[in-house]
Amino acid sequence: MILPNSTDFDPRLIAQLQFILELDRLKQILRQTSLTDNSRRENSAEHSWHLAVMAIALSEYAHKPINTNHAVQLLLLHDVVEIDAGDTFCFDEQSNQSKVERELQAAQRIFGLLPTDLAVTFRALWDEFEAGETPEAQFARAMDCFQPFLHNLQTQGGTWRKYGVSRERVLQRLQAVKIGAPALWGFVETQIAEAIAAGYLTDSVQSA
C-alpha cells in the first residue's frame, strides 16, 4: 500500500519505511538452533532480540569496559543481511566459504534502501560487528555464540547431536566467548564437560 502512493510523501520517509518493511522478512529466516522447549527452530529476528536483552543483562562480563548500548545496536543489526544471504550454520564449512560475498552483497542492497546518512551509519555498525575488533563487537560476538550454546544445553544437545558436532568444534566456535566475555568461560567449560558426560556432545579425542 505504501509504494503506489510514494510520490505524495517525503522521499526520505518513504525510504525509511521501505527499509522497515524489508526488516519484516528477517522473521522468516530460520536458524538451525531450536527454541529451548524444542518446539520449533528459532528465527533470526527473535534471536537478535534475545541477544540484545542478553547484552544488557550480562554487560558486566565484558572483557573490557564497553558501551552497552553500542553493543545492543550491533546485535540488533548483525543478522539483517540474512534476509538475502540466509542463515549460515556455523558448523557448515562449505556454506561458510561463500558467506562473506553473499553477505556483503546483502548489506549493500538492504542498508542501501535507507537514506544515505542512515545507510552509512547502519552499514558501519554491521561492518564493525563483522570485523570483531572493537570491545563492543567482541562482546556482541560473544553473546551471539553464548546464546545458541545455552539453547543446545537446554535441548539435550540440540544441533550438536543432530549434526554430530565434536567437542573440539564447539570449543573452537566458543572462542568468541573467551575473547569477548572471558568471565563466562568457566561456566562454558564446566557445561561442556557435563554435556559430554550426558552424551549431548561427542568427545572426538576419546572416539578417535
Add this chain to the structure above:
Amino acid sequence: MILPNSTDFDPRLIAQLQFILELDRLKQILRQTSLTDNSRRENSAEHSWHLAVMAIALSEYAHKPINTNHAVQLLLLHDVVEIDAGDTFCFDEQSNQSKVERELQAAQRIFGLLPTDLAVTFRALWDEFEAGETPEAQFARAMDCFQPFLHNLQTQGGTWRKYGVSRERVLQRLQAVKIGAPALWGFVETQIAEAIAAGYLTDSVQSA
C-alpha cells in the same frame, strides 16, 4: 541442564541465566498482527526487535530530542511481561480491563528472576514505558502503534478487517503516534483515508 548444577556457580550468574532462558518464552507469544506477507501471526519477541530497529531508523521524528538508545531499551523490554500475561489485543476492551493487574504480577515475577540491582533497573524501564511520560517512552509507544499500523496497511487491512475495527478506534489507538512522533501523523492520516477507500477499514461515521 543449568539448574541442577547451579550450586557450582556464582548465584548472580545463575540468576541472570535463569532470566535469559525465561526470555525465550516470549518467542511463543503470538500477537494478533500478521507478518506483512500474511503468512503467520507475529510473535512478541520478533515484534520487539522490529520496534527497536525502527526506533533507531526513525528517531528524527520524535516530538522532542530523545536518547535513542534509551528508547531502544524500553522497546526491548516492554513486552516481556507477556510471557505470563499474554498479548492483549489493543482493540479487545474486556481483556484490557484486567491487563494492568496481570502485567504487574508478571513484571514482579519475571524481572524478579534477576539479581536485585538488575531487577530494579529492568523494572524501572518497564514502568517508564508503561507510564508513557518521558519523551523516550512517548516515542517508544509511538513505534509500538506505528508498526502494526504499517503491517495492517500491507495486509489489506489485517486485524482491522478481521475484527471490523472502525476508523475512530484506529485513530484513537494511533494517538500515541500523534504524541510521540507527530511528524508521522500526516502519513498516518493519508493512509487511513486510503485504507477506507480501499475497504480495509470501516468509516463508522458513514456506516452509522
